Amino acid sequence: MxxxxxxxxxxxxxxxxxxxxxxxxxxxxxxxxxxxxxxxxxxxxxxxxxxxxxxxxxxxxxxxxxxxxxxxxxRIHTDRSLGFPFDLGAAWIHGPEGNPITELATKAKGRMFVTDDESVLMYDSRGQVVDGPSMTKGERRYRDLVKRLEADAPKQTRDESVALALRRIAPEALADPLMRYFLSAYMEFDSGGSIERLSAAEWQNDEKYPGKDVLMIDGxxxxxxxxxxxxxxxxxxxxxxxxxxxxxxxxxxxxxxxxxxxxxxxxxxxxxxxxxxxxxxxxxxxxxxxxxxxxxVGVVNKVCLVFGQPHWDVKTQYFGFQSSVMGKYNYFLNTRTFCDVNALVTFAFDSYGRTFEQQSDAQITDDVMATLRTMFGDVPAPERVLVTRWGSDAFARGxxxxxxxxxxxxxxxxxxxxxxxxxxxxxxxxxxxxxxxxxxxxxxxxxxxxxxxxxxxx
Ligand SMILES: Cc1cc2nc3c(=O)[nH]c(=O)nc-3n(C[C@H](O)[C@H](O)[C@H](O)COP(=O)(O)OP(=O)(O)OC[C@H]3O[C@@H](n4cnc5c(N)ncnc54)[C@H](O)[C@@H]3O)c2cc1C
Missing domain, CATH: 3.50.50.60 (FAD/NAD(P)-binding domain)
Structure with a gap:
């Protein structure tokens, strides 16, 4: 010693x-x-x-x-094997105003890009675009749902999952593909846990800095x-x-x-x-x-697919997809809005994120491509793909x-x-x-x- x-x-x-x-x-x-x-x-x-x-x-x-x-x-790890900086773990500064990471990033001369959650084009499970007014109405219904959850939790004698609470107070929401999208892309992604495991009473008991999230585009x-x-x-x-x-x-x-x-x-x-x-x-x-x-500890995994050409609108920040499976490829980040690489990044959250880790890269790629073809038609295969497996990473385990x-x-x-x-x-x-x-x-x-x-x- x-x-x-x-x-x-x-x-x-x-x-x-x-x-x-x-x-x-x-x-x-x-x-x-x-x-x-x-x-x-x-x-x-x-x-x-x-x-x-x-x-x-x-x-x-x-x-x-x-x-x-x-x-x-x-869990901050920038990969450059795809020819551009791709963050396998954390990518955003959530709430940059007053956030100490913003100051650090400025000192480190890391370029920041403000992402716009409003810049989203939503596709339903058949690949039809959901129009703007339906999205706005849907988001309003989601906000109401969250308020109902908040009001209900203190009345319960014991804690239960968000999914169980919803089955009790708003079962129709769980059957609604747009509500399922918001529950997954907003609640599950933000918290890291699936609604089956997330506490109805406590899921929101943390705090946030204000401001639109920013991406560290140089890594x-x-x-x-x-x-x-x-x-x-x-x-x-x-x-x-x-x-x-x-x-x-x-x-x-x-x-x-x-x-x-x-x-x-x-x-x-x-x-x-x-x-x-x-x-x-x-x-x-x-x-x-x-x-x-x-x-x-929840699981969030990413798949980054790099294409020869963009087969999507290069000015739209995100593409949403009403996946039938919660947490499965319901959200695509378009890298063309902040760099010249034709890549889409999608996510697999918590319960689905664990199932995802059991599959090979080829299986995952085929599956994501099936979703993209539903959305964009006949998209050719990607040139390069990168997949994370944070749940089975021995030094993270989630x-x-x-x-x-x-x-x-x-x-x-x-x-x-x-x-x-x-x-x-x-x-x-x-x-x-x-x-x-x-x-x-x-x-x-x-x-x-x-x-x-x-x-x-x-
Ligand atoms: C896919 C993903 C996306 C994310 N997105 C965001 C985001 O956009 N914005 C955001 O703010 N946060 C995000 N996060 C969360 C953020 O990355 C983490 O909260 C943060 O980086 C955790 O830092 P930490 O120091 O607590 O843990 P870690 O970064 O995990 O550091 C712990 C260290 O301990 C080491 N270690 C483990 N076991 C041992 C051992 N036995 N001996 C010695 N060393 C060991 C690990 O290798 C690791 O380096 C994301 C995380 C993931 C996985």
Missing amino acids: KPFALPRFSRRHFLHVLATCSPFLALARSVAGRPVAGKVVVIGAGMAGLAAGRALADAGVEVKVLEARDYIGG YDAVTNWLAQGLDIQTETIVASIAYDDEHVSVTDTHGETYEADAAIVTLPLGVLQSGGVTFSPGLPARKREAIARVR AYSFASVGATRQDFESLAAPVGKRLRFAGEHTSAAYRGTVHGAYLSGLREATRIKQLLSA
Whole structure:
């Protein structure tokens, strides 16, 4: 066991720049004054871990970030194999006004593109375009439905799923293809959970920043790469166990290497915590274990299809499709509205998202193409296709957390609660206000960095 064991260069990649070279550190010292002494291990180099690592390093703390994958960013991962930046995970800054990610993206010089939810052309299941007035009326009915759900939930003695509540108060909505579209494209996509698993009482208990969502068109990794500059990040290091007491924390990886520190921040995704692949000694308190078990992680998958020619209106932002299966390819993002690549991106949410992961890329492509041919006629096969499988990704085990039946805001707070003096938890699932988002993950990292700075300064 040795503190911050030396790296084995053959299998690990280091992103380490001398602290004295970091422009951030110089700034932090001049602003915050005396550096804070101490060693901290951050587990996970996703948005939460990078935010925490950055804030601590800037304050003068010796930080090591341990990351299982061979790249940083976690559920922010920009792929460029298709010839353009395609975000496999997070792509939008949701509610950019006052959102800390907007400021980061500006500093990182990431170009932002405002998406317009009104720019949508909707097709019914037979490929007929749904006219504008029907869409407007349908959306109004959906908003009314949400209000009825909100009014009904407090009257119930126990929590139930959105689907069960709807069967009781508005069964006709579940049979209406346009309502099913809104329930899936709005509610399921936004929350990450299917209406069969989403809590009728709690699904909306989080908060939002205002403003129209923006896409990071050069890739979301502009932000994570910017945050990571100068940080000591050790990739390809899978943490297996964490031992802690009131004096220190020892983190051990799957090769038996141990890293000792004054404190640690655990940013493991909720799905990874649920899998039990990382053990804690002593075991986590009951309240934390119960919250880990109760809050669920949804699945959101993407399919990106690149074509030789656009077979659709290049000025329309989105194409909607009234799929007979909830969560299945009901929404297509048209990349031609913000770049010159002829690509469509579609989604598979939660329940269908898991079924989707059992299929081969070829099966998925055939299936998406059948939908596109219903919508646009005889579209030739795509030239390139990229498919995500976040549910079976061992280091994510899902897309993002949501308020599942029985889970309350208190559970998200329990996920955020420190354990003892030196073990802290961050990550999107620890943000009661902004769960399931990049900004939630970022703010959770800052929250824990502040707590640790207070601990180390005491
Ligand atoms: C398909 C998809 C679309 C999304 N779209 C958006 C969007 O448009 N806008 C938005 O705001 N949010 C979006 N999100 C959610 C957003 O990506 C996440 O909320 C956020 O990135 C989570 O950050 P995090 O740091 O909490 O977790 P992560 O990014 O998952 O970071 C945790 C890190 O821990 C690492 N790790 C796991 N196990 C171990 C281990 N044993 N040892 C060491 N390291 C380990 C992981 O590899 C990972 O790098 C989307 C997510 C997905 C999957």
